[in-house]
Amino acid sequence: MLDLQGYGPRLLEGAGVTIQLAVLSLILAVLLGLLTASAKMSRSWLLHRTATLYTTLIRGVPDLVLMMLLFFGGQMGLNLLTDKLYDQFGVDWYIDLNAFVAGVITIGFIFGAYMGETFRGAFMAVDHGQIEAAKAYGMGSWLVFRRIRFPLMMRHALPGLSNNWMVLLKTTALVSVIGLTDMVRVAAEASRATHEPFTFLIPVAVIYLLIASVSEWIFARLQKRYNVGFGEH
Amino acid sequence: MEQLNQWLAGLLEGNVIFTPQTLAYYWDGLVTTTQLVFLSLLIGLILAVPLAILRGSKHRWIKLPVYFYTYVFRGTPLLVQLYIIYYGVVFVDGIQESFLWPLLREAFYPALIAFTLNTAAYTTEIFHGAIKATSRGEIEAARAYGMSQALTMRRIILPSAFRRALPAYGNEVIFMLHASAIASVVTLMDITGAARFVYARYYAPFEAFIFAAAIYLCLTFAILYLFRYLEKRLLAHLKPLSGN
């Protein structure tokens, strides 16, 4: 039987951190992605340029480097800000940006750029006739978005979304390098302490595969739902 | 030119971080990253072609092991794979006495093995997808000409599959470049390793990591343009005719 030498509970806790981190980052990334996609399709030159710069920069630099830049540099930046507040107003204010929050923000920020591309492609794939028909029915633009554009867009976005989620899930492992105690970090720590790397790292790999398989199943169900009315795909 | 030199000298003067020593670290880092990524992609590519063909086999017991391999390597983080190989290799019986140890002792080769196995898994799936997408007509035509299965694969299916796989493979190359940043966790001084060193020594996160990010950005663009050029050359026949 699997003997985790007392590390079992911490490993499970770490798995919890991994899942929470992944889900919260995904939510942030989807929101940022929708914003980016709208900015890219907007007629405003400035918005378009900003969004393009964001997606290009993020997609051109490794996740780990961005993570370190945002995590360590973000700390330094906040530091400058709070020092200024203290010197000018005498308020001793600190912002507790813990590793978990920093991890969610960083991963969300990185994957927001990828999601932006996915959503933009999906929005553009929506048949324009459908939207015109909705407008002709007298729907307002929010209602058109909610009832027509979003569901239709989701059908096209789902494969990309599912793909991004799988990559995001694996990216969460990197937070262990910047000091967040996810399951990879617990496993690495336990491997060093006990000198039995396989005992801890293989179960972690299996947990990742399990999460990936479950999400694959969920995405397949979702795809089916959004494909309703479009025949078999 | 002289003005430029003066301007650069002025810029470098009074800066304590980008000394010749740290710049040498970044340069060595660039060399390490390039070697690691290039070699793993090359070996990964060589492995992926036969694997992709096997992956499409009609026989279950040929197809399934390959599928299992790609599923595991694509479903788990590269960092975990790297840890398992780097720390695990030590526990192979007698490894320290074997002729391989001088290589495996260095962090470079365990990292190369991990990266190669990882990229081979992704590339196998990319090629598998491209092979599957070959139009039936092409294959039937080849058969009608009396080509054998192997010859059809070599002359018809693979060349067209390679072309179709090109855009996806370009993404994989960039993905590998970015993924290689984790090499620094097993002590390799790649570009990220150099940046971590500079950060730890001077507490200068912005300088250290933005400089590294700029190098990666340049490399990414270089790869992007290379693949765009290749696509233009090799996929020209798929483009709509000019004048439309």
Place this chain on the structure above:
Amino acid sequence: MKKLLTVSLLGLAMAAGSAQARDYDHVRFGVDVPYEPMEYRTPEGELTGFDIELGNALCEEIGVTCEWIEQEWDGIIPGLLSRKYDAIMSSMTINDERRATVLFSDPYITPPSAWFAPEDTEIDEPSTEALDGMTIGVQRGTLQDNYVTDHYGDVADISRYSTADDMVLDMEAERLDIVFLDFPVGKSTLLDSDEREYKVVGEMITEPKEYFGDGFGIAFRPRDEALAERFNEALATLKEDGTYDEIYKRYFEE
């Protein structure tokens, strides 16, 4: 709208400020774990070690509650400056380079650094010739890293690790020829290990001061002079009443 935002931001800042009063009744320590025997975790996850016990005793003496926050070594000073915690008690050597950014307490322990290598090593005395082509292990961003980088960076391969444990594992895997560490840490992780036989190579090293400084101190933000003073007084008391010796014995004389 803008005005409202400014006002509420200031209000928030003031609220946060008042929660973080100038005279502390709760002190948060930043610590890099594991670094046996100074700070490490038991398999159950309980934090312990010389720094931890001494730190807790000091807090008790001063009459404040304390909390330990884990932080990787290479981000430990930025973390202090950005108020993630109020002090660092993590085997941090007092030296001039660090004095420029943080305020140190009096030294609470003065351990030397030392070279550790397998029993059968060919190196008698660390020197440029002896270390030529060798692989040296150090913890990234430590004074040992700075020392080795500046003295042997041209002749030897230097492997830099995030934690001392990583380094010990690679030493046991025979990936490293020699490591340079704080002596107590090398003693408890290498000399006392039963995996392989190790020994100290050459002399204990405490010079030059520019690298090796004046022993380990607790680091504070420069403006917290009052807090540092309270810790200095408490340290003197604990040394007098025997508490310090008791903790010292538990970790270094077994």
